[in-house]
Amino acid sequence: MAKLNDRGFLQASNRQPLLFDWIFSVDHKRIGLLYLYSVSAFFLVGMMLGLLIRLELIAPGPTIATAQTYNALFTLHGVVMIFLFIIPGIPAAFGNIMLPLQIGAQDVAFPRLNLLSWWLYILGAFMALTSLFSGGGPPDTGWTFYVPFASETPTNVSLALLAVFIIGFSSILTGVNFVTTIHRLRAPGMHWGRLPLFIWSLYATAWVQILATPVLGITVILVMVERLIGLGLFDPARGGDPILYQHLFWIYSHPAVYIMVLPAMGVISEIIPVFSRKPTFGYKAIAASSVAIAAAGSLVWGHHMFVSGMSDTAIMVFSLLTFLVAIPSAVKVFNWVATLYRGSISLEPPMLFALAFVFLFSIGGLTGLVLGSASADVHVHDTHFVVGHFHYIMFGGTGFAFFAALHYWLPKIFGRMYNMKIATIAWAIIFVGFNLLYFPMMLVGLHGMPRRYYDYLPQFQNLNVIATVGSWVLAIGLLLMFVNLYRGIRRGTAAGNNPWQAATLEWVVTSPPPEENFSQPPQVSHDPYDLQQAGKP
Amino acid sequence: MNQTTHGALSFRCLTTVWILLLVLTGITVGVSHLDLGAINIWAALGIATLKASLVVFYFMHLKHEPRLLVICLFITLLTLATFIGLTFFDVLYR
Numbered sequence: 001m002a003k004l005n006d007r008g009f010l011q012a013s014n015r016q017p018l019l020f021d022w023i024f025s026v027d028h029k030r031i032g033l034l035y036l037y038s039v040s041a042f043f044l045v046g047m048m049l050g051l052l053i054r055l056e057l058i059a060p061g062p063t064i065a066t067a068q069t070y071n072a073l074f075t076l077h078g079v080v081m082i083f084l085f086i087i088p089g090i091p092a093a094f095g096n097i098m099l100p101l102q103i104g105a106q107d108v109a110f111p112r113l114n115l116l117s118w119w120l121y122i123l124g125a126f127m128a129l130t131s132l133f134s135g136g137g138p139p140d141t142g143w144t145f146y147v148p149f150a151s152e153t154p155t156n157v158s159l160a161l162l163a164v165f166i167i168g169f170s171s172i173l174t175g176v177n178f179v180t181t182i183h184r185l186r187a188p189g190m191h192w193g194r195l196p197l198f199i200w201s202l203y204a205t206a207w208v209q210i211l212a213t214p215v216l217g218i219t220v221i222l223v224m225v226e227r228l229i230g231l232g233l234f235d236p237a238r239g240g241d242p243i244l245y246q247h248l249f250w251i252y253s254h255p256a257v258y259i260m261v262l263p264a265m266g267v268i269s270e271i272i273p274v275f276s277r278k279p280t281f282g283y284k285a286i287a288a289s290s291v292a293i294a295a296a297g298s299l300v301w302g303h304h305m306f307v308s309g310m311s312d313t314a315i316m317v318f319s320l321l322t323f324l325v326a327i328p329s330a331v332k333v334f335n336w337v338a339t340l341y342r343g344s345i346s347l348e349p350p351m352l353f354a355l356a357f358v359f360l361f362s363i364g365g366l367t368g369l370v371l372g373s374a375s376a377d378v379h380v381h382d383t384h385f386v387v388g389h390f391h392y393i394m395f396g397g398t399g400f401a402f403f404a405a406l407h408y409w410l411p412k413i414f415g416r417m418y419n420m421k422i423a424t425i426a427w428a429i430i431f432v433g434f435n436l437l438y439f440p441m442m443l444v445g446l447h448g449m450p451r452r453y454y455d456y457l458p459q460f461q462n463l464n465v466i467a468t469v470g471s472w473v474l475a476i477g478l479l480l481m482f483v484n485l486y487r488g489i490r491r492g493t494a495a496g497n498n499p500w501q502a503a504t505l506e507w508v509v510t511s512p513p514p515e516e517n518f519s520q521p522p523q524v525s526h527d528p529y530d531l532q533q534a535g536k537p
Numbered sequence: 538m539n540q541t542t543h544g545a546l547s548f549r550c551l552t553t554v555w556i557l558l559l560v561l562t563g564i565t566v567g568v569s570h571l572d573l574g575a576i577n578i579w580a581a582l583g584i585a586t587l588k589a590s591l592v593v594f595y596f597m598h599l600k601h602e603p604r605l606l607v608i609c610l611f612i613t614l615l616t617l618a619t620f621i622g623l624t625f626f627d628v629l630y631r
Contacts (some may be wrong), residue, residue, distance in 0.1 A: 183605075211616045247624045299619065302627070314627035 008415070008512035026111035029513060033413070034118050039093055039334035040345030040482075042084035042125065045256050047475065049077040051257045054437070054471040057464050060456050060515035070138035070454035072155075076132065078143030079160065083167050084125050085257060086398050090263035091209075092117070092174050094405045095202045097413060099178060101506035101513060102196045104187025104522045104537070109180040117173035124167035142452060144253070147234040147245040151226040161220040168220075171259070175209030176204050176218025187505070189524030189537075196504045196528040197280065200287040206257045208262075212298060214253035219245070246308055250301035257448035258297040260394060261361075262290055264401030265332055268354045271408055272336050274502040276343025279529040282335040289328035296325045306377045315374050322372035329365055333358060349423035350500070353404035356431050360396025364389060367442065382452075385445025389440045403430070406485060411495035415511035418488025426484060429477030436470025501534045503527075508537050546595060554595045561588050575629055582621070584613075 009029045014019055022030055032366075045488045053073050056065045065073060096114065108114050132138040135156030141149055150157050182195070184204050195203075222233055223245070232238030234245045280286060302310060302318030336358055345351070367389040370376050380386065411417050440463040446523055447462045456464065498507040503526065509517060522537035561584050568580045594600045599607060 207612075211613060215620065241628075243627070244624070247627070251620050298616065299623065302623070309631075310627050311630035313630035314623075317623075317626070488592070 004415075006415075006510055006512075006514075008157075008510060009515045010414070010512050011515075013048050024115070026107075026115050028100050028111065028114060029097050029413070029535060031095055031111075031114050032098075032116050035088055035096060035121070036093040036474075038118075038122065038125070039085050039089045042080050043089075043456060044482075046077055046081040046085055048074055048477065049080065051471055051475055053077060054468040056454055057456070058468040059464075060461060061456055062454065063447050065454060067454050068140060071142075071452070072132075072138035074452060075139050075142050079128060079139075079164070081257075081394075082143055083164060084121075086260045086394055087167075087171060088121060088174070089260075089398065089402050090267060090405060091178070091202055091205055091259070092170075093122070094267070094409060095174070095178065095198075095263060098409065098506055099127060099181060099199060099202060100185070101509065102199055102519055103182065103185065103190050104505050104518060104524060105181065106454050106517050108177045109184055110177050113173050114177055117170045117177070120166055120173070121169035124163045124165075124170065127163035127166065128160055131156045131163065135159060138302050144249060145220070145223060146249075147223060147226065147242055150223055151230075151234065158224050161224050162319075165217050165220050168217050171209050171530075173212045175206040175213070179210065180208035182206075187518075187521045187524050190505075191369040193284075194524060194527055195287070197269035197283070197286050197290075198263070198266035201262045201269070201290045204290040205259050205262045208259050208294050208298065212252045212255040215248060215255075217247040219252065222248070243305065243308055243310060243524070244392035246305050246532075247301070250304045254301035254304065255294075256299045257393070258294055260398045262293060264357070264398040265290065267401045267405045267408070268336065268357050270334070270502075270504065271350050271354040271404055272339050273529040274500050274531070275348060275354070277531055278339055278343040279527070279531065280335070281338035281341075282331075283527070283529070285331050286335050289331040292331075293325060296321065296328065300325055300372075302371050303374075303377070306374050307381050319372060319374045323369070324364065326369060326372075333362060333365075347424075348407075348447050348500075349418075349420060349427060350404050350408035352424065352427045353400050353407060354432075356427070357397060357400040357404060360392050360400060360434070364392030364394075364396055367392065380445060382450055383445035384441045384449045384451050387451050388438045388442030388445060391441070396438070403427075403481065408490060408500070409506075410485060411499050412506055412511050412513070414489040414492075415495055416489055416492035417495040418484050418492055422480065422484040426477050426481035429480060430474060433472075433474030433477050437474050438470070439529070440467040440470070450520050498535050501531065502533050503529060503534045503536075505537060508535060546598075551595065554591050558588055558591060561591075578625060586618075 007335055009027055013021055015021065016024075022034060025031065025034075053070070056063050056070055056073070073465040096108070099105075104135065135158070137156060139145075139155045139157045139160045140153060141155075141157060145157065180197060186195075198406065225231055226233055232240045234240045234242045236242065269280065269286055300318060300322045302314055303322045306315050306319075331408075347355075356369040367385070371380065371386060371389060407418070407423060442469075444460050444463040447460065447463075449456050449464075497509070497511050499511075505522060505524070505528075506513070508522065524537055526536065565581065565584050569578070569586070571577075573580065594612070599610065
């Protein structure tokens, strides 16, 4: 096992027991790693639940679960994956670690608030898991908690909602922290036109976190009030409006999709120029499109409600606005492709995941347009087509970007390199398994198979069997990838300070970075993708 | 933020704002007795926004804060107004 001379911030301080040294640390890198371990653990939990869902759907009728169990399974899969993995995944884990490093700061603006945010996240996660084994049993509403069902079902929805409320606070604190840090703590010379694109995406994301998450808090409180004292807020018989719930829920939950995918796009914008050995094509356009996606994406929530009984005029307006979001999204994709064009491309694992992102995100985005046009949506609404579509965005997009970030930044964080060959094999298995799993879902959805049922008509079986087999392939690939990364950070060879010859600031410091990041504020003298200047501040 | 830059608000100014708030509260109650159809919601939200602005600008000293902070708050309010506006827009045409 190669010895690293300097373990940087990973070095135990001997001031207090090792565990306390971590869980009460206010160092952004340690908090980021706490998040990274937590979200990875919940990803594995969500993955197991997903495998169980697929196993149930391998044949019509009850296979391994009853209807009620199946409802609980997909609810839990959604809640765990969305609130405990994807939303905090990239911003809270990699954002926390990389944001101060990339802008040349010592830490985030509010280190203690940062630690509080992780503790709130853990408290919320603990409550969400407790809701499974207490009260009326695991919630069965789906992660969307639609009323009137959510206000009437006897299962333990209230505790799960409280958990979501608390996790929401954790997300807001991260957002506040990031906005303040980016405004106040940039190193000399790091003006807005030199911010790495990952930072731009975090900045746009942080605003959405601050502005949209409170609406989610209000919404879940209203449902809890409804359950506890029955005000009739969503009950038409008493002057309420059930569609009001859907408005409130999606006012947060659609922008939340951008909380999930914007930082992912940021990661891709970091990786593609480095592995093409070319400056980013259209830096300003990519940076501006992050902000544009955040702004426009906050106005399109109605496209989740086309068949809910919303007014036709509102449907047309929301449909139009939805199409507008496609423009900045496409700006990004075209700029990435233009960056690749005539670049000196090296297909190392981070790049492979990044390229898979562009491919899968494009499929997810284009199928999103099918759903965004109201007339087509009427036919495919609530079918497996929707399930396939959002897994292409959320997993093929954000999930693959998360893996890309793992392969790109773990050598920096731990100072050790994983096995490249195994990482490439794992990538290939994951890519094949992913498409085997989710593409048939879209097909079976177009044939009319509804989502959220444990049972289906016999003619849908072939595609479902393919999808279930795909889920096994995917799981094998994921396990191989995680084992390889774990072995890498434990026993890998020393990675060096700048294994990819990248030019952003985090590669200037040692791997792992020292506790105080920079001994003195670096004087930034070049653009983030000026690769000739790699290794210099 | 340096406290000395704030400049204490005069008693007269604070009292005027307080009386304005009371008057606006009276108007809110008055308007609620009239049936103006869709305008009702505009009136109620408009008056509430005006009152909140007075509180934030005078009692919470936003008037004396740097421009950036004012812009940040304005973006927040604009977003909230848009959220509420688009939601009521659906109800209006239903």
